Amino acid sequence: MMISRRGMLHLAALATVAILASRPVTAFATAKVRIGVLKFGTVSWALDTLKQHKFDAANGIDLEVIYFAGEDATNVAMLAGAIDMIVTDWLWVSRQRSEGSDVTLAPYSTAVGAIMVKQESPIRTIADLKGKKIGVAGGPLDKSWLLIQALARRDHGLDLPATSDIVFGAPPLISEKAIQGELDAVLNFWHFCARLEANGFRRLVGAEDAARALGASGAVSALGYVFHDKWANENPDAVRGFLKASAQARDLLARSDDEWLRLAPIVRAEGEELAKLRDRYREGIPRRPVAEEAADAGRLYHVLAEIGGEKLVGSAPEMAPGTFWQELLK
Numbered sequence: 001m002m003i004s005r006r007g008m009l010h011l012a013a014l015a016t017v018a019i020l021a022s023r024p025v026t027a028f029a030t031a032k033v034r035i036g037v038l039k040f041g042t043v044s045w046a047l048d049t050l051k052q053h054k055f056d057a058a059n060g061i062d063l064e065v066i067y068f069a070g071e072d073a074t075n076v077a078m079l080a081g082a083i084d085m086i087v088t089d090w091l092w093v094s095r096q097r098s099e100g101s102d103v104t105l106a107p108y109s110t111a112v113g114a115i116m117v118k119q120e121s122p123i124r125t126i127a128d129l130k131g132k133k134i135g136v137a138g139g140p141l142d143k144s145w146l147l148i149q150a151l152a153r154r155d156h157g158l159d160l161p162a163t164s165d166i167v168f169g170a171p172p173l174i175s176e177k178a179i180q181g182e183l184d185a186v187l188n189f190w191h192f193c194a195r196l197e198a199n200g201f202r203r204l205v206g207a208e209d210a211a212r213a214l215g216a217s218g219a220v221s222a223l224g225y226v227f228h229d230k231w232a233n234e235n236p237d238a239v240r241g242f243l244k245a246s247a248q249a250r251d252l253l254a255r256s257d258d259e260w261l262r263l264a265p266i267v268r269a270e271g272e273e274l275a276k277l278r279d280r281y282r283e284g285i286p287r288r289p290v291a292e293e294a295a296d297a298g299r300l301y302h303v304l305a306e307i308g309g310e311k312l313v314g315s316a317p318e319m320a321p322g323t324f325w326q327e328l329l330k
Helices: 005-022 043-052 071-079 090-098 143-156 171-179 190-197 207-213 229-234 236-255 257-267 271-283 290-308
Strands: 031-038 061-068 085-088 103-109 114-118 133-137 165-169 185-188 201-206 223-228
Touching: 031 043, 031 071, 031 236, 043 061, 043 236, 043 257, 061 071, 061 236, 071 085, 071 223, 090 103, 090 223, 090 290, 103 229, 103 236, 103 290, 114 190, 133 171, 143 185, 143 207, 143 290, 165 171, 171 185, 171 190, 185 190, 190 201, 190 271, 201 207, 223 229, 223 236, 229 236, 236 257, 236 271, 257 271
Parallel strands: 031 061, 031 085, 133 165, 133 185
Antiparallel strands: 085 223, 103 223, 114 185, 114 201
16 A cells, blocks of 8 residues: 555654653753762762662752762862762861852761770760870861860860870771770761771760750751852752752661661671661751751851861851851741
8 A cells, every 4th residue: 555755754743752652751851960979988878879769860850979089089079160069067168168169068967976985994974085095087177076175175174185195097997996905985987986886885975965065956967968059059950859869868768777788788787787877877867957057057166166276167257157058048
């Protein structure tokens, strides 16, 4: 049977309609979001969950996770515009804003480190740290270390750096030296503390405890998703889509033990150690209004600035306005 040229065009049009109809219809355009994180950082657990369950696509974004070897590299990459977002702390954001940058932060985690001692240790209070050998991860300007110093000075008149033997080192090394008994106490990042808890250690005092004692009314996010105001203003749907996807991933991690079992190879833990990491991660999920966190961060800024000085905060006497993303404060 011969088909006219008009008929062939008509059939081709019908076929095209059928093909298009068989494909899912996307309600909104997909926005690309590039986030830079440390290869073995704890943020990668949440991002893996986000990608595994396609929470990015469900919220109209295509998240590209770019791994870096060090925190300084992620900071430089974002400031240079090579990536859209990183994860870092609000104090860094405040200093950048004070120096003219437009970076801002959306809270990610309130989990912070703690002073850890062995279960059988005679050390029971901060005052007992006098004269002891203390390992500190993160360096002399680590916020947790500064907060605990401030608490020791206020409550016990104790200048820890002057009265104790302080050893600074990388987090894995500090933990290993503690397990070997070469250190009397250690201040480490939260996930290293959780691993120590599963291996015969107990918490003496946490940085969050110190923060509350020094004026915070609740937990303050130590880390947040950091991006430029300009980028957020130009890509509002991308920012909000990412934050929704991130919240969904954290919600799943908050309620699903099975999800943690899936993550075990990435977390590199199992049994009691995995359970401790899971529980401490869940405790660190922000649950307060951002405005309350920002107000408390402003109070803690003064404590940190007093003890850390210009090396920590520069010349700014106050936390810079806009440190916490203004859209979340409305």
